[in-house]
Amino acid sequence: MEDLQNTRRTRGRRSQVDRSPATSPAYIRLSTPFVPQSVYSSDRIAAIHDGALRILEELGIKILLDEARQAFKAAGARVDEDSQLVRIGREIVESALATAPRSIRLKAANPAREQDYTLGSMLFMAGAGCPNAFDRERGRRPGDLQGYLDTLRLQQSFDVIHMHGPSVEPQDVPLQSRHYAMMRGQLENCDKPVFVYSRGRQQVEESFEMIRLARGLDKDAFANGVWATTVINSNSPRQLDVPMSRGIIDFARAGQMSIITPFCLAGAMAPITISGALMLQHAEALAGIALAQISRAGAPVSYGGFLSNVDMRSGSPAFGTPEHIKACIGSGQLARHIGLPWRSATGAASNLADAQGAAETVMALWGAVLGGATVTVHAAGWLEGGLTLGYEKFILDIEALQTIAELTKPEAADDDALGFDAIAEVSPGGHFFSTAHTMERYKAAFYRPLVADLSNYGAWVDAGSKSADQRATDIWKQTLAEFQAPSACHGVEERLEPFIRSREDAGGAPLED
């Protein structure tokens, strides 16, 4: 209770100075200020690209969905129906790369939150797909609808999160109607670009219908804008399953965005070298991009990579390791080689929101940033390599994202900012507190930390010796307590209710696998 009061006082002070990091318009649209880095020479990037084309052409990719194999066959690929292997000639890939858009406008309930998804933009998504949730008050527990809604509201509350995603899996909702609850959660609480799982044709089509109902769009208006995004994971190595193949086709035909994301673990489901794993990732991503473009030329599709190594002691996926950072930078080189926007990811293997978890996420975040990622997924809240979404970890990671976001702001260096006169005014050994140069700027001079506590040791002990994750508890609780759905969501519940009731009465929609 005292913690909550402290938080309130802090937030009160914050609003007195008219500046809250949570709702800074400066974080809504970001462009990277960094020159992308490289780990490979451009000729080796060309060799990796060429090797990926050779994998597709000579070895092929196994595609479990009949319709997808037929589409590739019609486009000229060699299909072996017994093995389900599809060998994709380089001319098919090259044709796909020629029609895939370089820039994709992501629509949102709030037009101010639309995004240009393109190389040079810098977007962040929260940790997604977690079967469990954790917070310091309730401990670790299987994900449920309340956790799903809590984390959506946290996503909505911080401008530095640019696209919504399913942070916590609502395992207490039956699978055949889970998509109603998940879409409803986003559409009633959130005004940023939304996410749709590719879990079967009927679920996807019903999800699109809920977007149209909620946002008041007719079929044409929906088809002419990118209102939904899905993530497509291949089953590395060289395999695309039924719901993923179906998702690529259905999203492409509907003009909605697929983010093709092989999840290649070097040393397990991919070669042990980062360059070899990148070549496999690249082949699988190109296959997905090709399927999207075959389904509809010009369909919005994103290159993607989520490549790290396995830890040799535990066999677990590693995050923020040198190999992960190199993979992020190398993926960015490949994305620029083909000219497409791309998705990276950060994350943490740590079981706690401790120093390890922070270092893992921040290291990998820099990998994504220096790789020039268009969107960085799992950027807030991941613990245990994504098995758990941590509420405190979410808040701590928001601080890191806000730090990166602040770096996108141009830094004033005109003569007035340099302040020669202020320097002349202050005697040697003096201070600048009361110069006009300082007084004019101090209110907005510096980033104001969300959760970092910079008070000295004595003051920190007097305030209860709280660790960063303890302070983060106060912040997520206060954020959720104060949450109000944005105005773009008013009336959505009423518009969705009849549709969902009728579909629930009909038994919901099946998963596809």
Place this chain on the structure above:
Amino acid sequence: MEDLQNTRRTRGRRSQVDRSPATSPAYIRLSTPFVPQSVYSSDRIAAIHDGALRILEELGIKILLDEARQAFKAAGARVDEDSQLVRIGREIVESALATAPRSIRLKAANPAREQDYTLGSMLFMAGAGCPNAFDRERGRRPGDLQGYLDTLRLQQSFDVIHMHGPSVEPQDVPLQSRHYAMMRGQLENCDKPVFVYSRGRQQVEESFEMIRLARGLDKDAFANGVWATTVINSNSPRQLDVPMSRGIIDFARAGQMSIITPFCLAGAMAPITISGALMLQHAEALAGIALAQISRAGAPVSYGGFLSNVDMRSGSPAFGTPEHIKACIGSGQLARHIGLPWRSATGAASNLADAQGAAETVMALWGAVLGGATVTVHAAGWLEGGLTLGYEKFILDIEALQTIAELTKPEAADDDALGFDAIAEVSPGGHFFSTAHTMERYKAAFYRPLVADLSNYGAWVDAGSKSADQRATDIWKQTLAEFQAPSACHGVEERLEPFIRSREDAGGAPLED
């Protein structure tokens, strides 16, 4: 006890695979693989440089040491003895920049640990100058000789620390003989380039004499190599005190290296804008470099900056903030503008080795790396903005430094590394565990974490649910328990003993202020 056994087992496994992060020769000499980033356009960097020259020329810098003012006067500067202000014409600065060396070979007891201090090299120093020490077993306490020796031994034990520094201040040793204990600690336990405090002419000369005795150097051999480094802090704004001025002169004359490091806090002792604070920093650094070159043309001297902002809530120095990162990158631009190697710093304001502390240090570390810093000081162990050296924080930060060090290794991408044949060998949906490509490489494939625990939640709970800082306790204890002085230190104690005893008998050497 069980912890220690775990650590032993872990270390045992590590040596079985013949690979220990602590003693990887790959970390001994590092070159940055990164393209330096920019926060200012090159014309604004030129404007900041020009503004700094104007500060020196028109406003001047107050220099408290008579000898230094006289040296500047002899070089053509305008000196006002009443105010002690020295106005330094730009021709004096330009002449100094023409003679300051671009590359400095730092000598070490172990020739394998010598370093080329130049733009493009990437060196790390541990947290330095801390009046307190902290570890999870003994808590927070005033720094003492044991803490000083412990942290030197930790520095020596990890190859990613490239130069020694005084992590913990041995406050239990009287000031007039503290330099004997501090030099002895380094010379008897360490074989990397050593540090000498500029605390007065006699202390500095005696410290040089101890280096000569310990390393078996005659006066010429010492004078012809850079065997000692000191850090010179100006008293911002625009002031250089007696011991710092004396240090610059004495190190320059002795051919030893000064790292000129204004500590400018934007909004307190420097202008509130990062660009204005950089202009002040640059002026003060140029004044120090000029004094070194006036004292002896060609003297080894480093540009340096330690610029961050004050936290507007607490008034404390901030680390890892957007402003700190921008200042690091901007300092790097200024260093490249004048062509000199430079020193940056990371650090943390956190009172604990928690998620805040990790994020602060890693964020600032990337600022230094992307600024192209030659050496990054305070890179391991700083807590409370440098008021405390944390043993666990030291270990955790070593992991971050080793991660950066791994990034300097070229990543194989030849056809053999790409492994097309391995990809051909594995069926769709299969795994690479048993391919020849994996078997040939798995032992040395990935960075092996020092303290990060990637085991899954159940295994982690079974092992005691330890946070990263708890695991770090085991590691520093084991490292100190196993410590052995390197062979280059054999016989040093006997060589130093008579000198120190005779100087102690004579009452030691005074500080200078």
